[in-house]
Amino acid sequence: MDRPNPITPGLLIGFAIAVAFGIALPHLVSDFITYQFTLAMAWAIAMLGLNVLTGYNGQFSIGHSAFFAAGAYSAAIFIDHFGWGPYEAIVAAALISFVFGFLFGLPALRLEGLYLALATFALAVATPQLLKFDAFEHWTGGVQGIYVPKPDPIVSSISADQSLYYVALFIILSLMVITWCLLHSRSGRAMMAIRDNPIAAKTMGINTPLVKTTTFGISAMYAGIGGALFTYASEFVSPDAFNFFVAVYILVGSVVGGIVSIPGAIFGGLFIVFMPNFAQDIRLAYEWLPPPWAIFGVFLILIIYFVPFGVWGSLERLIVWTKRKVSG
């Protein structure tokens, strides 16, 4: 289960159904719900990045909010200061986040496990204050943030929300396919070998530092792309939007979806967007219940208890178990 799924007819059919559903969705629901699904995909892309880093390469990060912010701010600054188009700005944001992640990966090489987690934690805590820093204010807008207009619809027959949804859908599907290919390549096997046994991996001739820092860069790039999309959907960036909680949400979503998986990220994204709203709605309906975040916490505990490998990890196990039963 700690390897990406092989291509089977079942997987392809499932993927095709998911894509068809994804394409049809904005025509079935309101613009508001469409926008919520766009947010979920933006989160999911960042979670996919964390899955690659933590699930497949064994490096911990509770600082992905920093890369999420790097992507969000890069895109906002390219649009606001340089008048770039939103799609060019996403590419630039991805590259900048990659460089940022790669550079952070260098010192992180000396840190293992919990210590790496702490270093990334520091990054997450410092992010909002760096964004408020006076010297950068000309670029970041300081505490006031930057307004980012929602990209115009790609075709005039759909709304701006629907258009952004399709852009996000295209990006996440592409990234899922790219990730799948990456993990099935020589480099992907090297990443997993480092996770499973770093010493053996080194003995086999794998350039451990290079693979680890590159993985960090790729993971940060995903988070940056997610951050840029998140900004387009929200139409605004400000330092308070990228506090430590964002890093926690990304981690929680990854674990809930299944951190050693590719499709799990989608479930993680949906969970992070819809669960807090659901908790708030039931609290508004039943006032005797505890506050919404307590309800959220209860759901989280239940999920971890009943689906300990995350939604996707548990689905996989269920399928394997059923197959075994059927074949006797």
Next chain:
Amino acid sequence: MRISTFVTSVAATLLLTASASAQTVGVTDTSIKIGNTNPYSGPASVYSSIGKTIVAYFKAVNADGGINGRTIDLISLDDSYSPPRTVEQVRKLVEQEKVAFLFQTLGTPTNSAIHRYVNAKKVPHIFVATGASKWGQPEKYPWTIGYQPTYDVEGGIYANYALANVKNPKIAILFQNDDYGKDYRDGFLQGLGDRADELVVKMLPYEVTDPTIDSQILELAASGANVFFNITIPKFAAQAIKKSCEINWKPLHLLNNVSSSVKSTLVPAGLECSKGLITAQFMKDPTDPQWADSAGFKEWSAWMEKNMPNADRGDILYAYAYNVSKLLHMMLNGCDDLSRPGIMACATNLKDVELPMLIPGIKVNTSPTDFYPIEAEQLSEFDGEKWVLFGDVIDLSR
């Protein structure tokens, strides 16, 4: 016969649909739907007492029969003080819940995030809960109106006071490193005019996450300043007052209104040390004994006793929220046209409205070109027990 019945029913349906669509979103003959966001969780959750009071206020109004026969359906959602979350919750309120307007959405960064959205959607965005100055731009943002006196203007009052009362002022400033702190600071510097650079001998920031500001106070005192403008929230204001008292630094101490609460700032700092502090106020501090017998205080206190008996009445936020809820109540009461432009017209034509917990003489005034409802404050000095108002009510109308 059958055909005619069919035609009549179709016509009736059409008529009904037509009359329903002519009505404002969120307003029916029996109810008005209002949206609000508040940080019930997260770093700014101290402000959740405002959200809770507003909800309780309109619950009580409904129990008394509502406003002009309409019940108030106030939906208050949690945004955790996170701007993207505010965008999501406000879109939910506007597009899904279909509220008529937004009221008292709280926070500067959070309201900034929805500023353009609500104006593009032409949804009234009334009496926002922030002291920033950008909410009063009728030409650019005709659907957004502020509420309280703005921080920058209050900063200007202190500058004028210092210039008029201190010979050869040498000024030290401590400010919180965010929008609130910078608004106060910039208003103050502007009030000092061209000589600001020469008069300010030391200016230091602090982060809201800092554990203490003792080192900043020592540094400011060492600068030899004889005027100290203290732009801090209650916890740090108390530390600053206490520390400067300990080291025997006795400048003219100007304390921003944000931290003027006797209970949350001055008692922890020490009442003796707090003697001589100067602040500007627009509200009655509920912990200040001089208001205990005023009619407004009694009204508020009785309401709290009945509707929020377990709340800490020393917290000025409850009085703040009661005031602004009452303002909306009175505004809707006198508002005949409940279309969205009509609601905006009512909010921008308030004349000399008095509120129970405003300092006597301070009134709410708005006009189609003046989107700053409360624009007056009065200076007061702490005498070791209570704030003593002095001078006239300073009208800051621009």
